[in-house]
Amino acid sequence: xxxxxxxxLVRYHAKEIGLGIVDQTRITTAASELFRNMFLYxxxxxxxxxxxxxxxxxxxxxxxxxxxxxxxxIEMAMKDGxxxxxxxxxxxxxxxxxxxxxxxxxxxxxxxxxxxxxxx
Amino acid sequence: xxxxxxxxxxxxxxxVLATVAAGDLEARIQSDIEDDFSGIExxxxxxxxxxxxxxxxxxKIQNELEExxxxxxxxxxxxxxxxxxxxxxxxxVTKVWDNILILPVIGTLDxxxxxIMMENLLHKIVETGCTISILDITGVPTVDxxxxxxxxxTVSSARLLGAECIISGISPAIAQTIVHLGIDLSSIKTKATxxxxxxxxxxxxxxxxxxxxxxxxxxxxxxx
Amino acid sequence: MLQExxxxxIKIGDYLIVSIQVDMHDKLAIQLQSxxxxxxxxxxxxxxxxxxxxxxxxxxxxxxxxxxxxSMAAIMDAAVVIVGMQPAVAITLVELGLEMPGVDTALNxxxxxxxxxxxxxxxxx
Numbered sequence: 001x002x003x004x005x006x007x008x009l010v011r012y013h014a015k016e017i018g019l020g021i022v023d024q025t026r027i028t029t030a031a032s033e034l035f036r037n038m039f040l041y042x043x044x045x046x047x048x049x050x051x052x053x054x055x056x057x058x059x060x061x062x063x064x065x066x067x068x069x070x071x072x073x074i075e076m077a078m079k080d081g082x083x084x085x086x087x088x089x090x091x092x093x094x095x096x097x098x099x100x101x102x103x104x105x106x107x108x109x110x111x112x113x114x115x116x117x118x119x120x
Numbered sequence: 121x122x123x124x125x126x127x128x129x130x131x132x133x134x135x136v137l138a139t140v141a142a143g144d145l146e147a148r149i150q151s152d153i154e155d156d157f158s159g160i161e162x163x164x165x166x167x168x169x170x171x172x173x174x175x176x177x178x179x180k181i182q183n184e185l186e187e188x189x190x191x192x193x194x195x196x197x198x199x200x201x202x203x204x205x206x207x208x209x210x211x212x213v214t215k216v217w218d219n220i221l222i223l224p225v226i227g228t229l230d231x232x233x234x235x236i237m238m239e240n241l242l243h244k245i246v247e248t249g250c251t252i253s254i255l256d257i258t259g260v261p262t263v264d265x266x267x268x269x270x271x272x273x274t275v276s277s278a279r280l281l282g283a284e285c286i287i288s289g290i291s292p293a294i295a296q297t298i299v300h301l302g303i304d305l306s307s308i309k310t311k312a313t314x315x316x317x318x319x320x321x322x323x324x325x326x327x328x329x330x331x332x333x334x335x336x337x338x339x340x341x342x343x344x
Numbered sequence: 345m346l347q348e349x350x351x352x353x354i355k356i357g358d359y360l361i362v363s364i365q366v367d368m369h370d371k372l373a374i375q376l377q378s379x380x381x382x383x384x385x386x387x388x389x390x391x392x393x394x395x396x397x398x399x400x401x402x403x404x405x406x407x408x409x410x411x412x413x414x415s416m417a418a419i420m421d422a423a424v425v426i427v428g429m430q431p432a433v434a435i436t437l438v439e440l441g442l443e444m445p446g447v448d449t450a451l452n453x454x455x456x457x458x459x460x461x462x463x464x465x466x467x468x469x
Binding site: 238239242243245246249251273276277278279280281282283 | 426427428429430431433434435437438439443444449450451452455456
């Protein structure tokens, strides 16, 4: 599926689940940044969308899993303006600022998993 | 022992007990015959009377409880409604002049309220097409880092929409906090009082729409 | 498929008007950028109005494309005004860290045209 379609799907579910218009836009934009990373560095990946309870919050959860090259220095990748490829370096840190919970896990040569959440 | 119509009377007792068990508490044995068995019949009737009273009482208490619960729920609803109203009331965005919006903020600002205020203001800007808005925080005692950042965000977002947002009424206490917290407000227009902000906005308005110059601008220009 | 989704560029007087009506793919965004720059060259337009009022989302890539285009057009002596951004989009862009400092914005098309008129008058004076 192409990025635009998945993005629209994210917004659709965010709306269904009861997020306000600004939060819908935040999570869709954050997801869009992650999808771009998956396409740029890992030639795609899997996206899971879910609703659940996390730390006493009802949350809309998106998990992006790729089997790309992985990130060597996550701390560095989370800094504003840092990019190794064609990305503009706003992807990961920007995405983190737009959501309520951000989790990243990466193993070099195996892939990267990023999970973002927005409280409902 | 002297029991008349023993079989019939036992059947009657069984019937009555079954009826009561089924929920009809009006049923009684009410035997007219006086003999050794009458005592038992009368005792059963008494027991049914007691049971009826007990059940009625319980029903009454249950009703009262339900009513109380309903009342509490209604009060809860009112509280939530009032909180929402208060939120709305406490950030009224008003168009005070052609092209100028004012949002006077009164009371303590927390992160959530600032966020709602910001969204309200931005929507109002788009709705009215006003290009200048004044966020007056004269009535705000203190701000923290988060609130100051939200204020900054409001100004930046308004600019992206195509509108200018001025913050007025920054008290000495807030000015101190902001500088101590290391928040950089140099990129946004701040004015000491609402009046100063108004004067600035009026001048800006003329500059933005040079086709409709008013006498006010000429007066102002001469004074300066 | 990408070609089908070409975004129309309309010329009115000295200005180009671009109304983005579709959710943009990165490739489409890049394509639009060069399309607009080529149109500026071809028509000698002095200003470009980009209406994004129906865009429900602008991420860092599209945001960078828009501000990059403003700088590129400026070098070609054309002013770019972004028109009609939605409040939710503006808040999100600011939170992303993309405040687009060098880009002119307007609440609606009318105000955008006023802005360009003023800009051009200033240059001519």
